[in-house]
Amino acid sequence: MTSRSPLDARATELTRKARPASEWAAERMFRPLAQRLLGPVARTRVRPTTVVLGHTLLGVIAARLIARGGTWTPALLLQIKTVLDNLDGQLARATGQTTETGRYLDTNMDVVVNAAVFMAISRRAGLPATVLLSLILTTDFLWERAYREARGEVFRDAPRQTGDHPWVLGALRGAYALYFVPQERLLGALFERRLRQVTGETPTLEDRVAYAPHVITQVASNLGLSTQLALLGGLLAARRPRAYLWSLPAQAALLAGVQLWRERQVRRRRNA
Incomplete structure (x- = not known):
């Protein structure tokens, strides 16, 4: 009987991104x-960044097909894209190839695909929908960070590899800074201001723990990109892709409700 390779035996633990809450669809x-693809792909020595560029190409092709009126084929391509989007991080962690370049590339290319797909669905609503989705995903990012910081946990592990090409990394950082950093600062300042309004003073560590309970990470993580593309794929197959764009304000409203709930948690702690 053939023994399993060390990568296969340890793959589940090696490739799992440590998060306080998991996304069901992912x-x-x-x-x-x-x-299932991890072992075969790792043996080909394909780099994680190559996988990122591959699933970006699939997403752009899907957008082109949507613009031409396609339904089932682009829906399937978006699901394959999502599988590969999950694979690139697993491959990087399993083979010790996590890099800053890979992280920025993956995030920036997701925006490219989202914008292309949403513009294909509706030119008028495409860019606003892209920004709204980014704000939803940024909320997930910030709430997880707040959860970990309140408990003294490491938010993101340092990359395993160094030696990124300085020009490439600089360009990717610049694109991230132009698009995502303003969103992070805007929402981060909003969440902090709301907390200080509730406490009426500098929040204590206990306030911050109450403000970032586990449930907020559960809700936000399940509005992640895997869930978004699964939902979009289903609506494409049902020939109702515009319904996905209308789902985004509903998702934002859900997060707003969770925000009010977390504020009440701080008030209850202080009044207890």
């Missing part, structure tokens, strides 16, 4: 499929 649908 964990139950896309990550297991990506896991």
Whole structure:
């Protein structure tokens, strides 16, 4: 009987991104499929950044097909794209190839695909929908960071590899700074101001723990990109892609409700 390779034996733990809450669609649908590809792809020595560029290309092709009136084919391509989007991080962690370049490239290319797809669905609503989705994903990012910082946990592990090409990394950082950093600062300042309004003073560590309970990471993580593309794929197959764009304000309203709830948690702690 052939023994399993060390990568296969340790793959589940090696490739799992440590998060306080998991995204159901990623964990139950896309990550297991990506896991099956991990061993064969790792043996080909394909780099994670190559996988990122590959699934970006699939996303752009899907957008082109949507613009031409396609439904089932672009829906399928977006699901394959999502599997590969889960694979690139697994591959990087399993083979010790996590880099700053890879992280910025993956994030920036997701925006490119989202914008292309949404513009294909509706030119008028495409860019606003792209920004709204980014704000939803940024909220997930900030709430997880707040959860970890309140508990003294490491938010993101340092990349395993160094030696990034300085020009490439600089360009990717610049694109991230132009698009994402203003969103992070805007929402971060909003969340902090709301907390200080509730406490009426400098928040204590106990306030911050109450302000970032586990449930907020559960809600936000399940509005992640894997869930978004699964929903979009289903609506494309049902020939109702514009319904996805209308779902984004509803998602934002859900997060606003969770924000009010977390504020009440701080008030209850202080009044207890």
